[in-house]
Amino acid sequence: MNWWTIDETHDATRMSWVESARDHTEFPVQNLPFGLFSPAGATPRVGVAIGDRILDLRALAQAGLVPQSLAAACGEDTVAGILALPAPDRRTLRRVLSDLLCAHDRRPEVEPMLHAADACALHLPARIGDYTDFYVGIHHANNIGRQFRPDNPLLPNYKHVPIGYHGRSSSIRPSDVPVLRPRGQRKPPEADxxxxxPSARLDYELEMGVWIGPGNELGAxxxxxxxxxxxxxxxxxNDWSARDLQAWEYQPLGPFLAKNFHSTISPWIVTPEALAPFRVAQPPRPEGDPQxxxxxxxxxxxxxxxxxxxxEVHLSTQAMREAGLPPHRLSHGPATNMYWTVNQMVAHHASNGCNLTTGDLLGTGTISAPERSGFxxxxxLSQGGKTPLDLPTGETRAFLEDGDEVIITASASAEGRVTIGFGECRARISPAR
Amino acid sequence: MNWWTIDETHDATRMSWVESARDHTEFPVQNLPFGLFSPAGATPRVGVAIGDRILDLRALAQAGLVPQSLAAACGEDTVAGILALPAPDRRTLRRVLSDLLCAHDRRPEVEPMLHAADACALHLPARIGDYTDFYVGIHHANNIGRQFRPDNPLLPNYKHVPIGYHGRSSSIRPSDVPVLRPRGQRKPPEADxxxxxPSARLDYELEMGVWIGPGNELGAxxxxxxxxxxxxxxxxxNDWSARDLQAWEYQPLGPFLAKNFHSTISPWIVTPEALAPFRVAQPPRPEGDPQxxxxxxxxxxxxxxxxxxxxEVHLSTQAMREAGLPPHRLSHGPATNMYWTVNQMVAHHASNGCNLTTGDLLGTGTISAPERSGFxxxxxLSQGGKTPLDLPTGETRAFLEDGDEVIITASASAEGRVTIGFGECRARISPAR
Known part of the structure; x- marks a missing residue:
């Protein structure tokens, strides 16, 4: 069975008895993402987002409402047990959860296990083993490459190799943890x-993250x-990047301190099953590109x-918040602007025998559209700082200022399907200490 | 108290009642490195190497022979608890162990807790969090740089920045685990x-590894x-490297699959205390170098x-072993050939607020001497494969062949001090699957 099989859990007619899950929500019963949450003052536990509630899977398992074989994973202290499940088990759990949240006769039992999401803390879902960041956003690679090599923006390997590199796992944080502006070495062009x-060219990068489930053995x-x-x-x-540190340090071994001071992820794990109805063909490669x-x-x-x-990426500045203005949209574009698929990233990563392990995180690299509205x-967007953006407050931005908040959101939609979201990947810049 | 304080545990007159620890050993009582070992058929536990024996710290703790405050760390399933100890506690443990192994009246109690090292399995000491590899061997950087840029081997940042990059922690293995020759993309120069x-240019890299103990908070x-x-x-x-994969993939984000298929470490953790008598001044920077x-x-x-x-690095080929020849020494040289100190590596890594965590591993990068005997x-050694080495069997080597075994060893010595060793970092190449 392939993970993109569409079944009745995806039916648009399927409605949860959780009222907030029925409309205008990122988390209808067709989504059911996993996360790690704490009700006020309580210990972290595994949960599933449903409307504006979170269902406590530990409580569900303790009440005997999930199959015995899945109870241990539901009761762990992190989402690692869920991540490690083989896809068929994850599917089974999805169906059980979907049924419990839709069948009105289960409501009396299940409703006490729901918590108001806005009263809960959301944590990093699991201890991240290794974190790898790819570079599959070809328009980003083009845009950045053009700033360094106007005549030859893409290096010769780009269309043959899903370029990636290892990042730092210890400094990955969930949404809402403030990002301290890093200090670091930089060499202004005019200086000897x-x-x-403190970095003077602090930037965000719009990416998708991929959680690794079952791993592979070293050498296989x-x-x-x-x-x-x-x-x-x-x-x-959000792969926060200090561009001035990056420019000075990155040769010959790649980005290091320019990236590893902090990365932010949205705390909900949207499953392959939830995304099944939204799979589409990989855009064909342009004429002349290698197979x-x-x-x-x-x-x-x-x-x-x-x-x-x-x-989508939005920016909220201190001045915008003080003026009561909503976040300003910086860009929007489709995730299909990836030259390599997620499966290609995984296959390439393990092609030399490198062992992926449960809880590893892969980043796609920055996903830009060909047109400016999707950078x-x-x-x-600012062409390396040369053309600052105008904001509704009259402010301009070449790079991020202290107090700026960057909010990444996403939605998956398809004809005849209930649209699902990913929650927010949001964090605010704090001044350098 | 600084970790380089020399005390009576370093005295050359200090002798263990473990006979094999008295002479011709890497592990005299002045060393006492920590590791994770299993006696035949038993579960892994923390131990200390002494001569050709391993002392079971779990058993020692259970017998009440270590201070109560250190018993938990000694009884853990990995060395992580020992790594996390503040330096003063690690020093205390060293003195306790040294006294127990030297006082003849403790022999009856302690001797049953010793295991013959050659009957034990040695494991990875702890789960490695993040692995960072530096590039502080300036002669290596020069030698490699010269192959790519004869007129300008060192990039402009080298003498300002302790260059480093993130590596893969999941594929680090202890000594003696075979290394599968990786497959990967490579582009022969003459090919379109x-x-x-399978890699045709498989290489080793001689490095020292540094285990991180207590960590720092993100942002601090x-x-x-x-x-x-x-x-x-x-x-x-040993940072095994597939040079052909590396040449094709490494731009612009650094080495990835060329390195992450396997790294080998020696399984014993030699403490800063053990190395205290062997600290020397950092060689002065050449005239004209920046401060x-x-x-x-x-x-x-x-x-x-x-x-x-x-x-030291030795090579043993299949033919050498069949001919009964000992391993052939490829190189030897001092670890002082590092442009940056280990403290500089740590301070730089955390300078942007990046949080180091207990069990992280830092590599120094390849340490080469200026002269060929220390490459x-x-x-x-083979100048990029152009001048293969002659071996005692009449074989030659430009890069590693299947069946080749690389053995890295090291010793610390100083006038009036007992020389200590690190054990072996050894592994053999298996054919690509």
């Missing part, structure tokens, strides 16, 4: 020597046709391996 | 398109004068921040 100072590559078996879910990711090597090619993946997800970073 | 095939940099408080020990590290920025400069670190450790990789 570097200075150590993952064939691309089986890549999906290793994917447990998706989130949104993927066989270890990266799967006809099914080409036919269904992209996601009809729309990504996924300020570095692109 | 890349191929996916580590001042260089306090960097040593965060270092729990040292090991040897480190203030966040990287500490007078004490410059005076004592290098280690009088000699590193730390085949890429350097």
């Amino acid at each position: 020597t570097p200075v150590f100072a 590559p993952v064939p691309i046709a089986q890549a999906a078996d290793h994917i447990a879910g998706f989130c949104l990711l 993927p090597l066989p270890y990266l090619f799967d006809a099914d993946d080409q036919a269904h391996g992209a996601l009809a997800v729309t990504l 996924g970073s300020l570095m692109e | 398109t890349p191929v996916f095939a 940099p580590v001042p260089i004068a306090q960097a040593a408080d965060h270092i729990a020990g040292f090991c040897l590290l 480190p920025l203030p966040y990287l400069f500490d007078a004490d670190d410059q005076a004592h921040g290098a280690l009088a450790v000699t590193l 730390g990789s085949l890429m350097e």
Whole structure:
């Protein structure tokens, strides 16, 4: 059974007895993302978002309302047990949860296990093992490359290799944890020597995150046709970047302190099952582009391996909040602007025998659209700082200022299907200490 | 109290009642490295190497022979508890162990807790959180840089920034786990398109590893004068590298699949206390080199921040073993060939607020001497494959062949002090699957 099988849990007619899950919500019963939450003053536990509530899976398991074989995973202290489930078990759990939340006769039993989401804390879902960031947003790679190499923005390997690199897992935080402006070495172009100072070119990067489920053994590559078996879910990711630190430090081994001071993820894990109705064909490669090597090619993946997800970034400045203005939209665009699919990322990562482990996180890299309205970073929107953006307050932004809050959201939609969301990936910049 | 304080545990006159610890051993009572071991058929537990024996710290703690405050750390399932100890507690434990292993009247109690090392399995000491590899071996950077940029081998940032990048923690294995030759994309210079095939330029890299002890909070940099408080020990590290994969994939974000298929570490953690007598001044920077920025400069670190450790690499081929020949020495040289100290690596890593955590591993990067006899990789020894090495069997090597075994060893020595070793970092290449 493939994880993109659509079943009755996806039916638009399916309605939860949780009223807030019926309309104008990112979390209808067709979604059911997993997360780690604490009701006020209580210990963290695994939950599922439903409307403006969170269902306590530990309580559900203790009440014997999930199959015995899944109770242990539901009762763990993190979402790791859920992530480790084979896809068929994750599907089973989805159906059980969907049924419980739709069957009115189960409401008396289940309703006491719901918590108001806005009274709960949301945590990092699981301890992240290794974090890898890819670079599959080809328009981003083009935009950034053009700033350095106007005639030759894409390097020769780009269309052959899903370029990626290892990032820092310890500094990944869930939404709403403030981001301290980092200090670091940077060398202003006109200076002879570097200075150590707060970053003056702090940026965000719009990405999607991929949670690894069951892993592979060291030395045992993952064939691309089986890549999906290793994917447990998706989130949104802001790969905060200090462009001035990055420019000075990144050669020859890649970005390091420019990125590892903080990364923010949305705390809900949207499952492959929830996204099943939103799979679409990978856009065809432009005429003349090379075909993927066989270890990266799967006809099914080409036919269904992209996601009809729309990504949005909003900015809220201190002045905007004080003026009562809503966040200002910086960009919006489709997640199909990825040159490589998520399955290709997974298959490539493990192609040398590298072992992926449950709880690893993969980032897609910045996803930009070809047109300016869909650029996924300020570095692109402001052309490296040369053309600052105008904001509704009369402020301008080349890079992020202290107090700025960046909010990434996303929704998946398709004809005849209930639209689902990812929750927010949101954080505010604090001044350097 | 600084971790380099020398006390009576370092006295050369101090002798253990463990006979094998008295002479011709890497593990005299002046060393006492920590590791995770299993006696035949038993579960892993924390131990200390002494001569050709391993002392079971769990058993010691259960017998009430360590201070109550340290018993929990000694009884954990990994060395993480020991790593997390503040330096003063680690020192206390060292003195207790040293006394128990030297006082003849404790022998009857303690001897039953010793296991023959050659009958035990040695494991990865702890779950590694994040793994960062630096590039502080300046002669290596020069040698490699020269192959790409003959006129300008070192990039402009090298003498200002302790260059580093994130590596893969999941694929780090202890000594003796075979290394599968990785497959991957490489583009032969004469070819138009890349191929996916087993690496034909497999190499080793001679490095030291640094285990992080107590961590720092996200957003709270580590001042260089306090960097040593965060270092729990040292090991040897082989950063296996597929040079052909690396050349094709590494731009613009650094090495990825060329490195993350496997890294080997020596399983014993040699403590800062054990290395205290072997601290030496950091070699002065050549005339004209920039001084480190203030966040990287500490007078004490410059005076004592290098280690009088000699590193050696040996190669044993299948043919050599069949001919009964001993491993052939490829290189030897001092660990003082590092442009940056370990404290500078730690302070730089955390300078942007990045949080180091207990069980993180830092690699130094390849440590090469300026002269060929101390080159730390085949890429350097064979000049990128152009001048293969002659071996005693009449074989030659430009890069590693299947069946080749690489053995890294090291010893710390100083006038009037008992020489200590690190154990072996050893692994053999298996053919690609």
